[in-house]
Amino acid sequence: MTASFSNLSLAEPLARAVAEMGYESMTPIQAQAIPVVLTGKDVMGAAQTGTGKTAAFSLPLLQRLLKHENTSTSPARHPVRALVLLPTRELADQVAQQIKLYAKYTQMRSAVVFGGMDMKPQTIELKKGVEILVATPGRLLDHIEAKNAVLNQVEYVVLDEADRMLDIGFLPDLQRILSFLPKQRTTLLFSATFSPEIKRLAGSYLQDPITIEVARPNETASTVEQRFYAAQDDDKRRVVKAVLNQRGIKQAFIFVNSKLGCGRLARSLEREGLKTAALHGDKSQDERLKALEAFKQGEVDLLVCTDVAARGLDIKDVPAVFNFDVPFNAEDYVHRIGRTGRAGASGLAVTLVSPSDMRLVGDIEKLIKNKLQVEVFPLEDDRSREQSNDGRRDERREPRREERRPERGFERRRDEDDSRDRRSSFRPAQVSRDPFFEKPYEAPTAEQANAASWEASARTVSSRPGLSANIKPKRKVAALFKSGE
Numbered sequence: 001m002t003a004s005f006s007n008l009s010l011a012e013p014l015a016r017a018v019a020e021m022g023y024e025s026m027t028p029i030q031a032q033a034i035p036v037v038l039t040g041k042d043v044m045g046a047a048q049t050g051t052g053k054t055a056a057f058s059l060p061l062l063q064r065l066l067k068h069e070n071t072s073t074s075p076a077r078h079p080v081r082a083l084v085l086l087p088t089r090e091l092a093d094q095v096a097q098q099i100k101l102y103a104k105y106t107q108m109r110s111a112v113v114f115g116g117m118d119m120k121p122q123t124i125e126l127k128k129g130v131e132i133l134v135a136t137p138g139r140l141l142d143h144i145e146a147k148n149a150v151l152n153q154v155e156y157v158v159l160d161e162a163d164r165m166l167d168i169g170f171l172p173d174l175q176r177i178l179s180f181l182p183k184q185r186t187t188l189l190f191s192a193t194f195s196p197e198i199k200r201l202a203g204s205y206l207q208d209p210i211t212i213e214v215a216r217p218n219e220t221a222s223t224v225e226q227r228f229y230a231a232q233d234d235d236k237r238r239v240v241k242a243v244l245n246q247r248g249i250k251q252a253f254i255f256v257n258s259k260l261g262c263g264r265l266a267r268s269l270e271r272e273g274l275k276t277a278a279l280h281g282d283k284s285q286d287e288r289l290k291a292l293e294a295f296k297q298g299e300v301d302l303l304v305c306t307d308v309a310a311r312g313l314d315i316k317d318v319p320a321v322f323n324f325d326v327p328f329n330a331e332d333y334v335h336r337i338g339r340t341g342r343a344g345a346s347g348l349a350v351t352l353v354s355p356s357d358m359r360l361v362g363d364i365e366k367l368i369k370n371k372l373q374v375e376v377f378p379l380e381d382d383r384s385r386e387q388s389n390d391g392r393r394d395e396r397r398e399p400r401r402e403e404r405r406p407e408r409g410f411e412r413r414r415d416e417d418d419s420r421d422r423r424s425s426f427r428p429a430q431v432s433r434d435p436f437f438e439k440p441y442e443a444p445t446a447e448q449a450n451a452a453s454w455e456a457s458a459r460t461v462s463s464r465p466g467l468s469a470n471i472k473p474k475r476k477v478a479a480l481f482k483s484g485e
């Protein structure tokens, strides 16, 4: 039995919006979270990216807020009732767009505020009154200080991507914002991981939360085929192009670890005639939104990006994600590949592994608890294989230090998300050592398996990092990179 939205008794305007979105059945997080949120309880939810999390909290939240629905033009009749906090502007923008769609047939007003944009239009919108406010913490604090946002009637607060908010160092901001909210409220916290820090945050701000876990945190989406190809730095572009050709894939995200590398790679792919855009923290907000839009419209085929784009961006049908650089932080791997295989669609994630990256691949293995096999992708002249086989060490240029530096802290720039300087509170992300993740994987119950049927129809590719029919079996990586790498 699949969980259907019709079992929820959603109000007609919400049910109509859901039907219009073409959703046939609930995703597992929706099936579990919506009934709980409808009861008004606090929730601590762990869900993979792209699992339908936004609808899981916004539909029941809208349903509960419908009692306040009114057509009055008086701002006083439209105080903020629900606050949704997210770590990045792109995510905030995306979640706000989805909420607008779900609330389309209601009288509920929603708005989004994030940094890097003029405050004036945001102020005008806030002053008119909105029931649902989506925001990044820094800009919200600016509006609170300017008395544009009054939060004393907030009934619901959603902390989405809470682990990322903590990584970015938003904890002091979060605490300040929460201090402006009424004590009596419902708090919904969503996070990809339940690290000890997240648990602490939940412990101080949630009351008897119901914990919801639909898939083990850090598990990668089952609809993503994961491939790891050994590639020397100079061969990586050719491998990307060859994979795209071989699989007949038109569009992809290509992740790199640095802004510098991002611009450089985008330029060289462009020179090779591929329609490419770069998305990184040094781009203005306008440029970033334009690049995303161009990708969505199909005007751009390859979006080369740093981890600024790795979290939660929901672009439908991204068929492939390339990790041109193996991420320094294993958790970023999960988020990067979460850009493909969303909401049941199948996807391909290719990670290009140079000899010095083996330790990072080991970190990913540990995190996702899956043995990974690094294969050789046969290029036409197979230079990479020859080089590895004859035992010569890679004498090519190692990337310079600044190229390899992870783009951590880009959100800290003054002209970006926040007008205040939070450098002091910035802490690099840490791989969770939560004992929760040490638990062996437990197969889903029959009920969970049924709930997952929404994605089953689209699961056409191998979910485990095994070999597909297209790829010849390859030697073990040790044989390619020799020892000591």
Ligand code: AMP
Binding pocket: 022, 023, 024, 025, 026, 027, 030, 049, 050, 051, 052, 053, 054, 055, 312, 314, 316, 342, 343, 454
């Ligand atoms: P989210 O995890 O909220 O970013 O959602 C990922 C994508 O899944 C979005 O494009 C949603 O429109 C889509 N989605 C959400 N719920 C469902 C559903 N029940 N069936 C199909 N697609 C969905």
